[in-house]
Amino acid sequence: MGQPKINIAIDGYSSCGKGTLAKALATALNYVFIDSGAMYRAVTLFLMRHGVDLDDLPQVEQALSHVQVAFEMDDSGVSFVTLNDENVENEIRSIAVASKVSEVAKIQAVRDKLVYLQQQMGAKKGVVMDGRDIGTVVFPDAELKIFMTASVEVRAQRRFAELVAKGDVVTFEEISENLKHRDSVDSSRENSPLTMTADYRVLDNSDMDRDAQFALAMAWADEAIAANSQF
Ligand code: CDP
Numbered sequence: 001m002g003q004p005k006i007n008i009a010i011d012g013y014s015s016c017g018k019g020t021l022a023k024a025l026a027t028a029l030n031y032v033f034i035d036s037g038a039m040y041r042a043v044t045l046f047l048m049r050h051g052v053d054l055d056d057l058p059q060v061e062q063a064l065s066h067v068q069v070a071f072e073m074d075d076s077g078v079s080f081v082t083l084n085d086e087n088v089e090n091e092i093r094s095i096a097v098a099s100k101v102s103e104v105a106k107i108q109a110v111r112d113k114l115v116y117l118q119q120q121m122g123a124k125k126g127v128v129m130d131g132r133d134i135g136t137v138v139f140p141d142a143e144l145k146i147f148m149t150a151s152v153e154v155r156a157q158r159r160f161a162e163l164v165a166k167g168d169v170v171t172f173e174e175i176s177e178n179l180k181h182r183d184s185v186d187s188s189r190e191n192s193p194l195t196m197t198a199d200y201r202v203l204d205n206s207d208m209d210r211d212a213q214f215a216l217a218m219a220w221a222d223e224a225i226a227a228n229s230q231f
Helices: 017-030 037-048 058-064 096-102 108-121 134-138 152-165 172-186 210-229
Strands: 007-010 032-035 069-073 079-083 129-133 143-148 201-204
Touching: 007 017, 007 134, 017 032, 017 129, 017 143, 017 152, 017 210, 032 079, 032 108, 037 058, 037 069, 037 079, 037 096, 037 108, 037 129, 069 096, 096 172, 108 129, 108 134, 108 201, 129 134, 134 143, 143 210, 172 201
Parallel strands: 007 129, 007 143, 032 129, 143 201
Antiparallel strands: 069 079
C-alpha cells in the first residue's frame, strides 16, 4: 500500500502564481490539480453570455440550474475547464471575465454550487486545489494549507506578460487595477472572504523563482504526508 494521500489547499491573492505551484505539486505527487477560480470564471462567462442581472437573485438561481462546470483532459494530459461540455479555458481568462468574476463570486448561491462540486472532487483526497476559500471553507481539514502572496507590482507584471504573450490587447494599468479591485472585493466580501487562519503556511514569492517556491512547498508537503502517515 502506498502512503495515504492528503489534500493541499492553496489560497491567496489574485495572480500570485497559485496555479503554477499547485500544478507542479500535483504533478510531483501524482495528485489531481483543481483550479477553483476557473469554475467561478466559467459561471461568470455563462451569466455574461445570458445577460443575467447579478442583483436579481431568482434570475441568477434559475441560470445556475442550467450550468454544468467540469474539468477534462486533452491528449497531452493538460486539464481544461468545460461549461456545459464546451471548452472555455481561453475565454475565461479574458479581462472581460476578470472584471466581473469577483462580483459573481460574492453570490452565496454560486459559492454553494461550486463548493459542493469541489468537496466531491476532494472527497477521496489526493487533490491540490487553489483559490480563495479552499483551506477555510472547501477543505477545512486539508492536511497542508498554503497562503500565497507577492507584491502587487510583481503580480501585475506577471499577469500582464501572460496576457500579452497570448496576444490579448491590454494595458499594464488595466491589469494592475483589476488585481487591486479583485483583492479588495475578495477580501472584504461577507461570504467566504479571502482570509488566513493560524494553520496556514505563508509563502511570499515576490523574490522567489519557481524552483525555490516549489522546493519550499514540496518540503512542506513531504512533512504533511509523513505526519499523516503516522495514523
Ligand atoms: O488567476 P487569478 O489568481 O487571477 O484568479 P482565479 O483564481 O482565476 O479566481 C478568479 C476569481 O474567482 C477571484 O478573484 C475570486 O473572486 C473568485 N474565486 C473565489 O471567490 N473563490 C475561489 N475559491 C476561487 C476564485
